[in-house]
Amino acid sequence: MSTLDHRADAIDDYVASLAAALHGPARAKARLIEEMRDGLVDTVAAHTREGMSHQGAVREAVREFGSPDELAPSCQRELTIAQTRHTARALVLTAPFLIACWYLIWTADHGQGRWPADAAQLVAVHLAGVAAVAALFATVALAATGTLARRLRTPHRLPLVVAWTGTAASVAIVITTLALAATSPLATSWPLVTLAGALTVGSHAVVAASARACRRCARLPIGTPSSPGHPVDAS
């Protein structure tokens, strides 16, 4: 095996070890890992130009860079917030469409949009409320982890709360549609029910998967931000 192969193997091992320790949205994780790999390769190249052997350059680059165990918490912090924002965005994008669709079914069933009377539709109304509140909370979470985070410290438990909000909303989405479909005259409003069914399946798949990933990220240890207690004032 050539020296170059040894160097590549050592960097690949480092990157694989870091990648195995991190969890988050695939695109965000891939981008972070790719950038860090580039940085490590550049550091090794700089030390090689200074006259170090390849093995020595890799050892020195890893010492300067920090081991995967040292870097994982600060990387995971960003990926956990990225996953939290992913879950919140999924809720914000899907819930309003579903709620509009459910409303159309109610009005189709009840002519003038009268308040549903039977138990199943009452359950549907309450669960639609859960989905609406979840979407509002997700909007707040997106703001709190975006530019507002310059001024406000991001609550430590926000990822976990968003994860369980997404889980609750994904369950509410399914039950609401089932309750409405069960009490809706399919013969008269089947296009709406079919549309609601398709939206429900898609929304449930996206929100539930994202919420599950968010629960996993929220359980992992994370580092503190680089400037704790000193949010940058950029007003």
Add this chain to the structure above:
Amino acid sequence: MRADAVRGHLDGLLLAVLEPGPLHGYAIIAAVQRRSEGVLELRTGTIYPALNRLERLGLLRSSWQSVGERRRRCYELTDAGRRGLAAERTAWREFTTAIGSVLDPAPAPRPAT
């Protein structure tokens, strides 16, 4: 300077080295080390999540650019980032002035005889 002391000022350091223009990750590391003449102890891998965080906060923006033969993610300051850097500088000057006046007080004037 110890790594934990540097970490509290990492945002300001990154914003400062990006002030002249866009840089990719390793160039940012090299600029911090060059400006500090190697005095700052910094786990250089920590700058990557820090850059992600500053971009999320809207203080930086990034794009893929060709640097040499490779494609690199380059970062540059936004308008909010420039204002943030000015605020970091002001806060740092106030801090060093206050600590300096305690550690190294000006000699008290002699009483008139």
